[in-house]
Amino acid sequence: MDGNGMYDDLPEQEVTFRGRGNSTWNMKKKPYRFKMDKKTEVCGMKKAKSFALIANYIDCSLMRNTVALWLANYLEMPFANHCVPVKVYFNGICKGQYMLTEKTGVGSGSVDIDEEKGMLFEIDSNYDEDYKFAYDLYSHTAVQNGYNNTRTLPVMISDPDLTEIAPALGLTADEYFDTWKNDFSAMLTAVMTTPSTGSLKEYIDIESVVNFFMVNSLSSNHEMRHPKSFKLYKDSLDGVYKFGPVWDFDWAFTFDGREGAPANTPMVDNNGDCGGYTFIKALLSNEEIRTLYQQKWNAFVKDGYPELKAYMEEYATLIEPSAKENGVLWPADYSVDWRLSESSFDFRENFDKLKVWIQQRINYCNEDPNFGLYR
CATH class of the missing domain: 3.30.200 (Phosphorylase Kinase; domain 1)
Structure with a gap:
């Protein structure tokens, strides 16, 4: 290198x-x-x-x-x-x-927690890990009949490998998985059943929730609607769940299957993949979370957004030559109707559109009663 x-x-x-x-x-x-x-x-x-x-x-x-x-x-x-x-x-x-x-996972280069005590989860409709369960958002139980995106959340163990960790703890992988499944389910039940005026601090780190959704709302991350790439971790069974790290923003900002996605739409709405919407709306309706969200959002718009704009200009200048070359190597692709990919050759034009979109997004989130998170 x-x-x-x-x-x-x-x-x-x-x-x-x-x-x-x-x-x-x-x-x-x-x-x-x-x-x-x-x-x-x-x-x-x-x-x-x-x-x-x-x-x-x-x-x-x-x-x-x-x-x-x-x-x-x-x-x-x-x-x-x-x-x-x-x-x-x-x-x-x-x-x-x-x-x-x-690479996102449990380890010193990423989620730096003790792999024999903590766990990294992913809520993801790909539902393709070895240890996984579906949580029914209405009966508030882990179900065995598989993931149904209209009423359940697809929860997976992302890291570490339970077959390696469990024996050192004197357990089988299935036994250790059941312990964490019950713990995670208890957190989900608290989110779904606690009144909006109640507190969730016993189960989740409130600031991590706010930070996680500020990033996903500013980018209008459409993956949240499924949901996909939705990560949470816990240092130990005695701790609280923390949201993050954030991941995967290809299908976000100006893109929603093709370029030109509007900036003035909620991150998720009750259309299609309802499980993600139902959980996110329940979580973000909590008044404690909303109060902190408003404070941190206002601070970002005032102080962070000018820094972001400066960073984007610097980064754009750095990558422009290779972006144009990348556009020659990978021209616009209209071969698949749900993934209409534009070339990076016209980089400055694309960059200007992104800047305008982010300003429009901030304006929309400033005025929307739910910060652009959900309808």
């Missing part, structure tokens, strides 16, 4: 590459994960063995993830990912611009 004068170079070494992603793996420009033999500092990020290369194939600005992760770091969300724009070559052939970032 050539640090290009900005970061330390890395010597040539053997690494393991694999594909990553769900729907993104089916796109033409592939996302990857690579793993080294030992923990290594890469581009200023915390030492880790594994890192991700995000393709940003459907992002003609190549900046959606970058903007969202900047805000997560500005809000000082624990374990927020960082991003470094890189050009990737395979066998001497340029594959375009990618975003280098941490």
